[in-house]
Amino acid sequence: MDNWLPTLITPTPTEGYDLAVKLSRMAIKKTQPDAAIRDRLRPEYAEDADALIAVSAVVATHFATIAAANNHWRDAT
Amino acid sequence: MDNWLPTLITPTPTEGYDLAVKLSRMAIKKTQPDAAIRDRLRPEYAEDADALIAVSAVVATHFATIAAANNHWRDAT
C-alpha cells in the first residue's frame, strides 16, 4: 500500500477534521478490503442514526490525535 | 467546503462546549450529506435515550480536545 498518510499536520482545524474522517474510514477499508461489500454496507449505516453517531465517535478520537499533532493550531489563530 | 472550523479557541468553556456539539454533528453531516435523510433520522435519535447518551459521549470526546486547546481556560478564571 502506498504512503497514504505522510503527515498528521494540516494548515487548519477544518482540514484536520477532514483528515480525521479519512482515518476513521481507513480502518473499515483495512478490515473489509472488498470495495463491493463496503459499497453494499454504506447505505445501511448512512441511514441509521446509531451507526452515524458511532462513526462520529471514531472521528472525535482521531480528531483529538490530529489536534494534538498540530499543537491545536494555536499558532494559526 | 468552506473553512467552517477556523480555530478551536473559545472565550469561555460554555462556548467551547457548544463547539464540541457542533463538531459531533459535523461527522454525521459528512457521512450522510443528504439533509433530507438527516432530518428524517433526527426525531428517531432525539427521542431515544441510548442514542442521546451516545451523542453525549461524542460531545465529551470533542470537549476534551477543545478544553486542551484552550489550556482548560485556566487564564480565564
Added chain:
Amino acid sequence: MDNWLPTLITPTPTEGYDLAVKLSRMAIKKTQPDAAIRDRLRPEYAEDADALIAVSAVVATHFATIAAANNHWRDAT
C-alpha cells in the same frame, strides 16, 4: 443561553465529579431541548443497566477533562 459553564475549576475532586455529571447531561439537553420528552425518557434509561453504564462512560470522559483542568487537584492534597 446563559454562561452556564464559566470555569472547569473546582475546589475538590468531589465537586469536579459533580460537574462531570452536569456536562454529560447538557449534551442531551442540547440535542433534545424539549423538557417534556426528556422527562419521558428519563425513567426509561434510569432503570436500564446498559444505559446507566453508558452514562457512566460519558461522565468518566468529562471527569478526565475536568481533572486535567484542575491539575488533578494535586495541590489540594
Added chain:
Amino acid sequence: MDNWLPTLITPTPTEGYDLAVKLSRMAIKKTQPDAAIRDRLRPEYAEDADALIAVSAVVATHFATIAAANNHWRDAT
C-alpha cells in the same frame, strides 16, 4: 452529599484501580439514586457479558485519569 472523593492520589496502582471502580459506580448512583432499583438491576448486568465489558471500559477511562494524577506511580517503583 459528603466529600466522598477528597483526592485522586493513592499509594499504589492497585488502590488506584479500586478507586477507578468506585468512580465508575458513582455515576450510576447519581443517575439512579434509588438503591432498591439499583439492587434489582445489579444481577441483570453482573451476569451479562456485554454489560461487564462495558463496565470494564468505564473503569479503564477512570483508571487513566487516576494514573495521570499519580504520575503513573513512577516514584513508587
Added chain:
Amino acid sequence: MDNWLPTLITPTPTEGYDLAVKLSRMAIKKTQPDAAIRDRLRPEYAEDADALIAVSAVVATHFATIAAANNHWRDAT
C-alpha cells in the same frame, strides 16, 4: 485483596500489552466476583464478534495508560 498491581512499568511494549489485557479482565472480576458465573459467561463472549471487539476497546484504553506510564518505551528502542 493482595497487591496484584504493584507497578505499571514493563520492560517492553509486548509485556505492557499483556498487562493491559490483565487490567481489562480485572474490572469484570471485581464486578462479578463469582468465578463460576464468569466461567459460564466466557464462551458466550469469546465466540461473539461484537463482544471481542468491545474487549479489544478496553484493552486499547488500558494500553494507552500503560504506554504513557512507560514513556512509550522510547528509551528501549
Added chain:
Amino acid sequence: MDNWLPTLITPTPTEGYDLAVKLSRMAIKKTQPDAAIRDRLRPEYAEDADALIAVSAVVATHFATIAAANNHWRDAT
C-alpha cells in the same frame, strides 16, 4: 509468546496506522486463542457495518497511543 511488539516507533504515520490495526486485532487473538473460531467469526463482523465501525474505534484509540509515542511524527514532516 514471542516479543511481537518490540517498539511503538514507526517511520511514518502510515506505518503507525498499520501497527494500530495490528494492536486492535491482538486483543481478540488473546481473548479467543482458537484460530478456527476466529476464522468463523471474521466474515460475520467484516460484513457488518456496526462491527466495522467498532473496530475502527479501537484502531483510533491505539493510533492515538502510537502517534504520541512517535511525537506525532512531527520531525518527519
